[in-house]
Amino acid sequence: MGYAEYISEFETLVSRYVPERSSWGPPEQALYGPTDPYRVPTEEANDLCFKAVKFQFDRHYHHNRMYHDFCQEAGVGPEDIKAYEDLSKIPLIPNEFFKDCPTGKDFALWLGNLYTGELPQIRIKGTNPSADQVVSAFNDAGLFVLFSSGTGGRHTFTPRDKRSFDMNEYAMAKGVAAMFCPTWNPRMNGYLLLPNPFKTNLFAGKLATIFYDIMNEVESAVDRKIDTELIRLTMGDGKGVKGRMIKYISKKRSRKTIDDIISWIEQNDKEGKGMAFVGAPFLLFSTIKKLKEQGRSFDLGDRGAVLTGGGWKLHEDQRMPESEFRKDVESVLGIKPKNVIDLYGMVEGNVWLTQCPEGHYLHIPNCYVYPMVLDDSYRPLGYGKLGRFAFLDGTMYSYPGFIITNDRVRLLERCPVCGRPGPVLEPGVTRVPGKESRGCAEEVRKIISVDMKR
Numbered sequence: 001m002g003y004a005e006y007i008s009e010f011e012t013l014v015s016r017y018v019p020e021r022s023s024w025g026p027p028e029q030a031l032y033g034p035t036d037p038y039r040v041p042t043e044e045a046n047d048l049c050f051k052a053v054k055f056q057f058d059r060h061y062h063h064n065r066m067y068h069d070f071c072q073e074a075g076v077g078p079e080d081i082k083a084y085e086d087l088s089k090i091p092l093i094p095n096e097f098f099k100d101c102p103t104g105k106d107f108a109l110w111l112g113n114l115y116t117g118e119l120p121q122i123r124i125k126g127t128n129p130s131a132d133q134v135v136s137a138f139n140d141a142g143l144f145v146l147f148s149s150g151t152g153g154r155h156t157f158t159p160r161d162k163r164s165f166d167m168n169e170y171a172m173a174k175g176v177a178a179m180f181c182p183t184w185n186p187r188m189n190g191y192l193l194l195p196n197p198f199k200t201n202l203f204a205g206k207l208a209t210i211f212y213d214i215m216n217e218v219e220s221a222v223d224r225k226i227d228t229e230l231i232r233l234t235m236g237d238g239k240g241v242k243g244r245m246i247k248y249i250s251k252k253r254s255r256k257t258i259d260d261i262i263s264w265i266e267q268n269d270k271e272g273k274g275m276a277f278v279g280a281p282f283l284l285f286s287t288i289k290k291l292k293e294q295g296r297s298f299d300l301g302d303r304g305a306v307l308t309g310g311g312w313k314l315h316e317d318q319r320m321p322e323s324e325f326r327k328d329v330e331s332v333l334g335i336k337p338k339n340v341i342d343l344y345g346m347v348e349g350n351v352w353l354t355q356c357p358e359g360h361y362l363h364i365p366n367c368y369v370y371p372m373v374l375d376d377s378y379r380p381l382g383y384g385k386l387g388r389f390a391f392l393d394g395t396m397y398s399y400p401g402f403i404i405t406n407d408r409v410r411l412l413e414r415c416p417v418c419g420r421p422g423p424v425l426e427p428g429v430t431r432v433p434g435k436e437s438r439g440c441a442e443e444v445r446k447i448i449s450v451d452m453k454r
Helices: 003-013 026-032 042-063 065-074 084-089 104-114 131-140 162-180 203-214 228-235 241-270 281-293 322-333 440-448
Strands: 144-149 155-160 189-195 218-222 275-279 304-309 313-315 340-344 353-355 369-374 386-393 402-412
Touching: 003 162, 003 203, 026 042, 026 162, 042 065, 042 084, 042 369, 042 386, 065 104, 084 369, 104 131, 104 155, 131 144, 131 155, 131 228, 144 162, 144 203, 155 162, 162 203, 162 304, 162 340, 162 353, 189 203, 189 241, 189 281, 203 218, 203 275, 218 241, 241 275, 241 281, 275 281, 281 304, 281 322, 304 322, 322 340, 369 402
Parallel strands: 189 218, 189 275, 275 304, 304 340
Antiparallel strands: 144 155, 340 353, 369 386, 386 402
């Protein structure tokens, strides 16, 4: 099967995430137009990116009072963005901003002020609602308020409308499909090493919604309701009766989860079915560790694929080397390293970087993402320099997706291994010193609380 036929089948499966072509503007042209987001010629990609980002900057400048005032203070307006090279002038928002939110009804007002455009009618019950009650009220009105959390327990909240949420799902899945060609297919069964996306507003779970569209039968490692209170208890130090009880129960469930994954592999292997593992790498690592202890292995070959994301922590002070993980996956599951790919993204944007199978560099979809690396004073650095990652998201309608992260990266103009055009990040993204750890895998690790040393 050639790529054109392969991606056409994918597009049919995800058609509900794609608006009618007649309604497309520059952001939609940049996201939905290219058949492969990582093989767009540089000049064409820059043109698509410029039009999409400029469109969103103009929109947020004129329809988001908070961001309008921020830009005026910075002395930058839409008239200053005349060419691709001017995009670096666009004022950036530190990602800590999305954590600095108040409580109760003030939290609802904060979300409303962050949102660009007109909100639907929101009905919030009570005089002092919890964060989960506010989130539910917004989501009942048709929005997608999602949250994430760091080791410090502070939540990051972002409000998306359905259009932005659908673009996020499509962006992630299209990049994955492009890099996994021709291994990925809709007849594969999937195991989400993540929470059930239909039972949580946690970004680590909700982002996996689209996998139910592009795989056959899907299981979830965490199949229960997860709200901000549970995340607070699991990401904290576990003090207090309730916190200790949550961690105790999670630890007991973790052992059953690993046994369930092994049983799932056995059954699918017996039936000769394709298998895709999607989510937190530490959970698959724990499964492989148990199989090693039992002296067991499988030979899945091209029937297997592994898509990881969210971070590589095993314990509070121990990271998992990606190269060693790929070797273990091959030796125990028989899945070759080219079919073990990592994904990099975050709750603040619809920006998804996918590793290439050839060299495992993180490729940037530069047809709708403008990447930057900044020094400690937030000044842009050139290619090859280590600094803080920042980006301009040309697909985000719901709030300004012009973000400074706390991740340390090295940006390269081209991948040194594969022939795809466009910029990449070196493998091994780390945190800026002094900033708390965060990531989907870290949240799942805390929720499941696997005792790796047992």
